[in-house]
Amino acid sequence: MTKAIMIQGAGSNVGKSLLVAGLCRAVHRRGLSVAPFKPQNMSNNAAVTADGGEIGRAQALQARAAGLAPTVDMNPVLLKPETDTGAQVIVQGRRTATLRARDYGRMKSTLLPSVLESYRRLAAAHDLVLVEGAGSPAEVNLRAGDIANMGFAEAAGCPVVLVGDIDRGGVIAQLVGTHVVLPPEDRARIKAFAINKFRGDPTLFAEGMTAIRDHTGWAGLGILPWFADAWRLPAEDVMDIRPKPDGGPVRIAVPRLGRIANFDDLDPLSAEPGVSVDIIEPGRPLPGDAALVLIPGTKSTIADLADFRAQGWDVDLAAHVRRGGHVLGLCGGYQMLGRRIADPDGIEGPPGAVAGLGLLDIETTMGPVKEVTLTTATHRASGLPVTGYEIHIGRTTGADCARPWLDLAGRAGRAGTPEGASSADGRILGCYLHGLFAADGFRAAYLAGLGAPAAAQGFDAGVETTLDALARHLEAHLDVEALLDLASRLPAP
Template sequence: MTKAIMIQGAGSNVGKSMLVAGIARACVKRGLSVAPFKPQNMSNNAAVTADGGEIGRAQALQALACGLEPMVDMNPVLLKPETDTGAQVIVQGKRFATLKARDYGSQKAQLMPAVLQSFARIGAGRDLVIVEGAGSPAEVNLRKGDIANMGFADAAGVPVVLVGDIDRGGVIAQLVGTHVVLPEDDRARIKGFAVNKFRGDTSLFAEGMTTIAARTGWADLGVIPWFADAWRLPAEDVMDIASRKGDGIKIAVPRLNRIANFDDLDPLSATPGVSVEIIEPGRPLPGDADLVIIPGSKSTIADLEDFRAQGWDIDLQAHVRRGGQVLGICGGYQMLGTDIVDEDGIEGPPCRVKGLGLLGVKTVMKQHKRLALSQAIYLPTGDTVHGYEIHIGETKGPDSARAWLSLEGRAEGAASPNGQIKGCYMHGLFAADQFRAAFLADLGKPIEHHNYTQDLDRTLDALAGHLETHMDLDRLIDLAGPI
């Protein structure tokens, strides 16, 4: 019999994604067959599945924690923001529509059948499905037509555990306040609670836990201390990217307004001797960077305009004059070229804009989105790399003659004549240890070998042990309901 439990948050960024990954790995180590599920996610940091669809990157990490390949049914609705008021809607891995927030609000209830269909497929033949909510169920103004939190839990008959974040303060108000504002039926669906991100002696919050339990009637599942190695796990938000500082290689990454698929940065930030610095708008690109990476973007032309508005184009030219290297990935690759042509108005009004002019290539936007898992050869060393492509547009020009990847038999990427500027469409390259070491060695500063995949797996095991120690997982599993 398949059972399910849903982890919801008393707010955004309380650590739901990490907790689901850790609980999943702990349950797998107990011998259970486990799968993750998130009805609706909002993120431009997508993962590509083997069947050519896309889901939130967090669900790909949770799949890894379960020992599974990512599947579109793990995240049937993915919202990819394109503007401040609108997003591309991905349903079961494929583009469904591009909608304004108000229009999506009126249509999301129509997506519930697809969500429940995916949930049923994910649960088939498994012992446990761990469901992740989105945002907070206390946003009762969004309850009508909800598919992300209590709307889904009610439709699927799944019990809920509510998690609060003590690090931001006011955790008693977060949890008890949620209890107060929820309608009675939704309130009754919550069976337990936990407090996450505690720093210090957890026993000092014992009275707080007693207070929450007394005021809500929910089961106390524990106070979870801050997990110090959380930075080693792939980040869902770019501002969660962290790395050890110090002497070595310094990589600067401008935070584009619509930054997308920045998982390329995770293996770099985890590598000893490498510092990845996310440059916020309003700050200049640092003059001592060895490498500037211009990452992917959900809206390349708009982000290029903003890049110039920040003065980063001037900083980048100075970086190149100092001999610094530049890598553009996907949207960043397009920006580095001479021109971006969007005659069909795919990203907005039809236009043709000048690129940064550091690579002799031109991009023409196309309606068709390239979405695939890929394998390539890094031509300078012959190393095999695995990754994915997720882009619109074709990029060609004189510098394409210096392609540095052979992707399934075709040339991929471009480089300036002196090799200082490079670009490509393939994401995920830096997860390959040999490629990462070779690429970084070209920056002239040796680094120690680092097995990223093993390190990630060890971190998931450590997270599972952390939760076994500090969370009542026996009780959480008992609270799960049949589906």
């Protein structure tokens, strides 16, 4: 018999992912086997599993909190937006289609068997499954064929806890309004509610808790104060990357590309005390005092390159290079730095080719084969090891590839493969390997070249410490025992 409980939100970004991560760690610390599960996620910030699959980055963090290696079953449907109206559909870790939103709406109900298959495998292997919804169940226009919220809860017989975000205001309306618009059978699935992101004295909201209980009949599980150290944990949404309270003197500028992807490279840099990571929003110039301009990954390299130029960032970047600044391109950002990007098969749009930024003497040709793999490498200059992952299409060649700065060791049959390209003076670098800055030694060596001292505590150790602090935070302010008691007992598959 396996227990399960589903955390749904009264809106997007109410803190569901962080709440599930904290609960995973709290339950894990009690000696129980717990697994995270999100039926459907939408994110371009994917994590790579050991078998070469893709899941949402939040589920990878939740798995870590639970003491598990991430698996594709933890997020069986992942949508990766490629345009404003279309997305790549990943099912149990593998790409199955690229669809417009309207077409996916017709397809999603057919994915329920795969979702339940993954869920049942987790349920069979663990004492508890903590399920995270997506968006809000109040989006009743999306209820038909739903697999993300109440549709899944109905199919799995899973009780629901609804979470509201008081920081954005109107939390009583969020929760009571959700109660009003839900059909009776879905309303009955919600057993309790909680308030998240409270600032100040929680006792001041006691009457608010009573009002919500009186209008809904749901039990109140508590008021969670704002968790100030959330910035220390890997973010799934680029908008969740916030400057730390005391930013360091070495500035790293990161243009926020329209389809930015796999930006977990920024998390270890953001945690460094000597570094300030500045996300440059569209409409802002690249700052003149940045030590490094880091061009991150993207789901659509050619389209984001056009947007990069439209913002005038190409001019800013050229000026940065003339001033002696450093540039690092990762994955799609690496492709942009070259002289040319060709897409003969029209994978990203109409077939053709475009000029790159011309800062590296390389060319990229897009192709249908997608590289998705975990790998290890060695940083040539320092001899230090790094661990990361590749998740890209395209093959890059050219004269500057004769100056690689990494040696891959993790690809089957390709040990010692040179990776990356660099300019003659070494100030402009690019590679396909994501996640390399999580390696403390390499990160320290790289930042030393920019004049930034490294932190005394390693990045991974800092994440572990913060997950423990998050678990204590939840247990201090949330009735965790009552929440776990609500988890239904489900027949083992």
